[in-house]
Amino acid sequence: MKGIRTFICVVTMLTLRTLASDITPLVFGGFTEGMPAAFGDFNSDELTDVFVVLENNKAVEILLAHEEEPLLRQAKDRLRCVFSNSHITSVVPGDFDGDALMDVMVTTTFKRTEQDTDTTSLTNVYILWGGANHLNCTTDEDSPVIQMIGQPLAMDYNQDMIIDLFGQNKKKERMFWIFNKDRSVAHTAIPMYDNISREELSRPHAHAFLDLNHDYMADLFITTPTQFEVWLGHENEPKFTYNNTIKHPENSKIIGQSLFVDVELKGSMDLVTPVCAEQQSNGNCKGAALMVYSEGQWINLQVNFKDDAGNLWQFYLKQGSRYTNVITLRSGDFNMDGYPDILATLAQENVDHPQSFLLENVACQSGCGKFKRSYAIKWTALSPFRNGTAMAAFFDFYQDGILDCILVTYNGTHYQAGAFKNSLDYDANFIKVMVLTGLTNKHSQMINGRVGKKRRTYGTNLPGPSISYKTTTQEGNLRHGVSPQMPQSAHFSLNLPYTIFGLGRTPNFVDSVTVGLSNNSRCWTQIIPNSQMVVIPWPVNQAWKWKAQLFVTPSKLILMSVAALTAVCGMITVIIGVLHWKERQEDKKERLSESHRFHFDAM
Ligand SMILES: *[C@@H]1O[C@H](CO)[C@@H](O)[C@H](O)[C@H]1NC(C)=O
Ligand SMILES: *[C@@H]1O[C@H](CO)[C@@H](O)[C@H](O)[C@H]1NC(C)=O
Ligand SMILES: *[C@@H]1O[C@H](CO)[C@@H](O)[C@H](O)[C@H]1NC(C)=O
Ligand SMILES: *[C@@H]1O[C@H](CO)[C@@H](O)[C@H](O)[C@H]1NC(C)=O
Ligand SMILES: *[C@@H]1O[C@H](CO)[C@@H](O)[C@H](O)[C@H]1NC(C)=O
Ligand SMILES: *[C@@H]1O[C@H](CO)[C@@H](O)[C@H](O)[C@H]1NC(C)=O
Ligand SMILES: [Ca+2]
């Protein structure tokens, strides 16, 4: 027994080495010029590719993901388009023509430089049509598909799995732009049904497309300069009807980008908004706070922005800067305990040196009212990236279900992409779910899949589905988590096309996983932990026909159990062998002495 314990100790010690590390060369292989702008699986090989902006915001390129290092590489036939006269402001991958292959929407402005903050200039929208392995760059930069004010939100207005856009046209009217299968026919523009005149949309905005009232129909969350509006989605016209308004938190001069997170892990989305109580004379943030909207009121989560040395930090905000011209939060479960954590970029007051930190979701100690959770800044969680980072976003580099980070370092003059491997040994389980459009393409149904096999493509990134799970914890409590898939797309929100739920240490199966979209839903029961689930919701209105493909990754705990078991078996075999040998020796002796006795008796 002691031997087994020692053995387990050694194994645990070996795996407990905390190897949190900088894996930039292993990921980018020396090419760190590209600034991450969006994620999506461009070539349908089930690995998430990274869309980057480079050449001083004049070019967009796709870095294809591979299973071997370097993990992100430029394609042999470069998937790259240049906009020589404009400035790229966002990149949104999605299928804009229903051929099941990913296209890329790029928005630009005609402003000359990054410092040009003229917000009245029009946003130009281009669609770069994608084939499985190539990208058709736009030939005419002077004739964008759409011109609008502010960036669009990618959504699906009519549930046909073809991405549509929501935004504000040149007359500042709220519009939906509907794309169809025929690329040559211009998209149709439908004004938002409304009977009173409303405020214009805020710029930058944090509009979101997600289900807020649990009817599996994605709703619309709209941001305006003074408030938020909730519009409920419907299957029939009018597609969206106004429901209610949420006033911005009081006493806040600056409102950052809102985010929807299941903070308390109770199966409903909370609206989380970073705010600043004051604005410094240079426009920067002062008096940072994290607010959450719960049961009709704003609650300050009382995040402590003072580090161990007593320095006070703020959300970093600088007009005209890359990534930090708005306050953006990104959520994901970093430590796999089920509670979604947050990445944010902060800076000390009056110090122009941004730094991204992990805000861990922890139990609230005091001052959160009825709210049970809060966030604690983990000052060293992302070390060695500790001296200047403009942006950090979650990404799963090795498809092992543990969220790593993709970062952009900034030393005052240069931006560079970086990669951080989250190898703190949480030894926890996860479940990863990705919902695709489910569209197929007759002309290229088969492609080379991940394991050399020919696998069908089932379409691409889909905004709007809601994904939830129910499970029983080791303590016997019921746990219910929910997450929207790709609810936001503009302003480098960098949403992942999949959701990873941390499950903590659990020996149990996940009771159920439910995926809902377009007023339909399907529930899968008894899912093995550490499964990666790809959901193909087709046909949309026949949920019982939806398919799910499961890939199972054995957890470290299971591997350790197997190793320990093998060791125990080996040891038992040895012990049995030794005993057996001893017994035989004794038998021999006995027989010898018996024969002696026999002799003796015979005499
Ligand atoms: C790209 O453009 C060429 C020439 O116009 C066309 O033949 C091809 O089908 C296009 N490919 C895609 C993916 O749109
Ligand atoms: C607008 O429509 C809503 C419901 O669709 C209705 O409740 C409201 O009274 C209408 N407002 C006006 C000014 O007509
Ligand atoms: C819709 O409005 C009602 C009444 O104002 C409110 O109670 C409800 O929470 C709103 N629904 C959503 C999803 O915000
Ligand atoms: C969902 O479908 C049901 C049945 O077809 C219908 O009664 C309901 O109104 C639909 N919900 C929405 C939000 O469209
Ligand atoms: C951090 O970077 C700044 C330049 O951006 C440099 O001056 C400083 O020495 C660096 N500090 C450390 C500890 O590396
Ligand atoms: C920032 O990094 C670039 C490239 O590594 C280097 O050329 C430049 O001197 C650095 N600037 C500062 C202020 O350290
Ligand atoms: Ca397409």
Ligand SMILES: [Ca+2]
């Ligand atoms: Ca559509």
Ligand SMILES: [Ca+2]
């Ligand atoms: Ca809804």
Ligand SMILES: [Ca+2]
């Ligand atoms: Ca967590």
